[in-house]
Amino acid sequence: VFLPQVANVIPRGATVAVFKPVDGKSHDDGAFFVATGLLPRHRIVPPMMASDAVAVPDRAEWVVALTDPLDNPNYELVAKYPEGRLYKLRAAQ
Amino acid sequence: MTGFLAAIVALTLCGLLLSAIPYVRSLDVAARLAVAFAGGMLLASALMFALAALHGSWSRALLCGSLVPLAVVGIILFVRGRPALPVACRLWPVAFFLPIIITAIGVFTGRETCSDLIHFWGPKGIHFWIARTIDTDFLGYTFYFLMHPDYPPMLPLVYAWGATMAHHFSWWGAIALTPILLLATAAAFRGIAARAIGGPAANRQALLLASVLALAFEIGPVAGVGEPPIVLFVTIAVAALTFAPDDRGAMLLASLMLAAAAFTKVEGAAFAVVILAVFLVTRRRIAAPLLMAIVPAILLGGWFFFAKKHGLLDAYAAREHIHLRVLPEVFKGMLREASYGTYYLPWLALIAVMAFGAHNWRRAALPLLVTAGTTAAIVFFYLHSTDPSFWIASSATRVLLVPLASFAVATAAMSE
Numbered sequence A: 001v002f003l004p005q006v007a008n009v010i011p012r013g014a015t016v017a018v019f020k021p022v023d024g025k026s027h028d029d030g031a032f033f034v035a036t037g038l039l040p041r042h043r044i045v046p047p048m049m050a051s052d053a054v055a056v057p058d059r060a061e062w063v064v065a066l067t068d069p070l071d072n073p074n075y076e077l078v079a080k081y082p083e084g085r086l087y088k089l090r091a092a093q
Numbered sequence B: 001m002t003g004f005l006a007a008i009v010a011l012t013l014c015g016l017l018l019s020a021i022p023y024v025r026s027l028d029v030a031a032r033l034a035v036a037f038a039g040g041m042l043l044a045s046a047l048m049f050a051l052a053a054l055h056g057s058w059s060r061a062l063l064c065g066s067l068v069p070l071a072v073v074g075i076i077l078f079v080r081g082r083p084a085l086p087v088a089c090r091l092w093p094v095a096f097f098l099p100i101i102i103t104a105i106g107v108f109t110g111r112e113t114c115s116d117l118i119h120f121w122g123p124k125g126i127h128f129w130i131a132r133t134i135d136t137d138f139l140g141y142t143f144y145f146l147m148h149p150d151y152p153p154m155l156p157l158v159y160a161w162g163a164t165m166a167h168h169f170s171w172w173g174a175i176a177l178t179p180i181l182l183l184a185t186a187a188a189f190r191g192i193a194a195r196a197i198g199g200p201a202a203n204r205q206a207l208l209l210a211s212v213l214a215l216a217f218e219i220g221p222v223a224g225v226g227e228p229p230i231v232l233f234v235t236i237a238v239a240a241l242t243f244a245p246d247d248r249g250a251m252l253l254a255s256l257m258l259a260a261a262a263f264t265k266v267e268g269a270a271f272a273v274v275i276l277a278v279f280l281v282t283r284r285r286i287a288a289p290l291l292m293a294i295v296p297a298i299l300l301g302g303w304f305f306f307a308k309k310h311g312l313l314d315a316y317a318a319r320e321h322i323h324l325r326v327l328p329e330v331f332k333g334m335l336r337e338a339s340y341g342t343y344y345l346p347w348l349a350l351i352a353v354m355a356f357g358a359h360n361w362r363r364a365a366l367p368l369l370v371t372a373g374t375t376a377a378i379v380f381f382y383l384h385s386t387d388p389s390f391w392i393a394s395s396a397t398r399v400l401l402v403p404l405a406s407f408a409v410a411t412a413a414m415s416e
Helices: A002-007 A031-038 B002-009 B011-020 B029-053 B060-080 B092-108 B115-131 B136-140 B142-147 B154-166 B171-197 B199-219 B227-243 B248-262 B266-283 B287-292 B294-309 B324-338 B345-356 B361-382 B389-399 B401-415
Strands: A015-019 A043-045 A062-066 A075-081 A084-089
Touching (some): A015 A031, A031 A043, A031 B115, B002 B011, B029 B227, B115 B154, B115 B171, B154 B171, B154 B227, B171 B199, B171 B401, B199 B345, B227 B266, B227 B401, B248 B294, B266 B287, B266 B294, B361 B389
Parallel strands (some): A015 A062
Antiparallel strands (some): A062 A084
């Protein structure tokens, strides 16, 4: 229900990290592989690609946060949905 | 869901081409249709793979233009062929459909869906469909290594076929294939066994096979992943070589099913090696197993070189050593999972029938040895992990379906 909605917002080919944040941070869960089938026109990357540990050019361009909010200043909130939130990497990055 | 599912089931029409094999023509109508379904999936996926390997992309027109002529020839062959055996007992379909219906209920309530469908098999099928070819960029993407980029592509290709024809991929359609494949497995087995042990006995054994597999499918769970199709291919191959070991048509059919099994799952290749070795030992014939190995070797070899060319080699190039120290852990884990949470009910049901029936050890030698050999192959695979406990817990109930299906054939071969 959720991912097909954000699929229409995120540009095709963009890198996207999909996960349920824990304490606002990226978290490695099974959503990553599931998203490869539900967002087939985007490049799904692991949750760690939305963390500060990753160099800026390699960071996920978009984050789909399931259920809970993401607490990462590098990303700005784009939209809220009943099932989660969509974030975009800040332009200044 | 309907269009996606109908497109895949319609592959039966081009699979009717297998009616050109006299042995297949001698089976009853239900068995011929079931064999045709298996053959149709093999033909379509082989064609799609060949086009991908030749840098061609798929389209509805190209795929239909290639397969419809085969279907026309197949239908002609099917209509002309007269079944050698009538349905012997009118009541058999009533009982026969019970395990299929139970499986369908399990599938459509989501209980039998395997997570690997949404993690691996489904995404591969979707990406192949969108790319209109085998999407090597997707398979080779660094972060997707857990999908095993060189894993045999038959099921994703079948999904891509369904999506190409229906213009959409259906998750429900993918899992809805499970009861259809179970029905095909039981019908094919019944027809093949009936030639040797008679209709009523084949009905009983087919019901037993369907019941045992239905239970194991439920516990697996296996909906949407590679096990239901590989069980169909394995059952046809083992049954054909058990009940008609001297028939050249049965050998050709078995060879095609071995190719399909090897093109579906990694353990399909191990199964092919085991059954050909067992055939060599039990029949003491060298040429026949070598000839039967040709089709699987061409198809799997083609896939291997395709994967190598695109830098996708993973499982087939694994260099992990065997860790014999984990052998006790592997045995314990496999024993635990083989119980299917029902105190070994599937196995005990087969053993009980075996114990109270005739004891035709000679006829049952091939499927019994295949059961032992494929089980040993599974142990061999697990020994390549330093800590196989999670691997066993997450896969053993599914990979043990190949030995279980083979054991069910052995029960029929021995008891009747």
